[in-house]
Amino acid sequence: MRYGTPPFDGLTAALIEHAALIPVCTPGLAAAHDLAAGPDKLAGAVLLHDAHGLWPTWLERFAARDVDAGHGMRFSQTTLALDAAIRGQGVALAPASLIEDELASGRLLAPYGRERALVEAAGLYLVAPPGRRPAEVEAMWAWLLEEAHGV
Template sequence: MRNRLPPLNPLRAFEAAARRASVAGAAQELHVTASAVSHQIRILEESLGVTLFVRSKARVKLTREGEALLQPVKGAFDMIANAVVKLDSPEVVGNLVVSTPLLFTARWMARHIGEFLDRHPGINLKVIPSNDDREVYSPDVDLCVRYGEGRWRDRHVTMIDHPALFPVVSPALMNGPNAIRKLDDLAGKALFCEHSGSWMRWLAQASADKLEGLRILEIGNAHIGIEAAVHGQGVALGDSFSVRDDLEDGTLVRPFSLTVPSRHAYYLVTPHELSDMPLASAFAAWLNDKVG
């Protein structure tokens, strides 16, 4: 069996491109050119005798064969990464201050942070829920998760996830006489968001931006809008990263399949001098494992 294993570099290129749905994103992660990633994927496809991706100008989509290969390959890389972390850092000890946006903190980190604490019992973690860029340059903050354009001067920046945007509602709003089953049913409902422009982009893509009776409510923070949707108060525009746990456990549902790409992405931002230090590296490795 082992003599049929493909070489490592093509597998790494395939896994990164599949996880990010982007050759350019994989190239950024692997610190190579996009053409080098494409070349490695072609080598793997030729080696296996199958096509792994359906390619478009900006994104790539897995074929059936690609989907079958991804999970075993990803699982193998995760096992190797975890083993290396344990070898290199049997116990990381110290104080770590992390600043993360409220949406990220409340809807994702609060559900998973226990795994990080179990993995690193010697780390005393402090979390600041904020998306204020002043903390990116604060000497009192070790690393930041930020939702933005990815440009922070004099900082090491790594993309975590580039989400898609789509409406989400409580399952209660999918039943009864006022259920949301078609685009016209959005009229008269409270459409929650942080900035109205995101909702307008989605509505325009759905050819529903001229509906009469639209009520777009800017509610200060995306987390508050999503929480309002959870409690059946209206429809929130969620991003695929922040609401994925809600969708998996049935707290929220998607009334429509249409998505639009977010204008921004989630990034891990650290001072260059801290990016390779054990505390920051431990958090970055855990985050990469979970998000991947």
């Protein structure tokens, strides 16, 4: 699987889902910065950036005018930004589908819910080299897509 926007060099891709990116942090950090009061409160929190760099887009879309989109910590991968969020180091922007368990357990909180999700062209894709795949791989490919799409 790969997150991004195709085409992916040398790979065939099938969309599993478009990413719905939501801000997440620990409940304690959300309370300490009163994040429930609105996106402008992010000005007092550390933004955890991943390589996709979508905080400026999210902040603009949801009218967080007083927040410096460039401040915060930078990570090369989304999972590293999420690890920092789980440790209470700031607020990460993450695909909702990747953090279901953390939200359900209460380790992370989405202070603005899913109503303020940034849905971009990028998504989660099933990828494989082009050409004929062995029957077992083809069966797994079909099953994964059925599960993802509820077909």
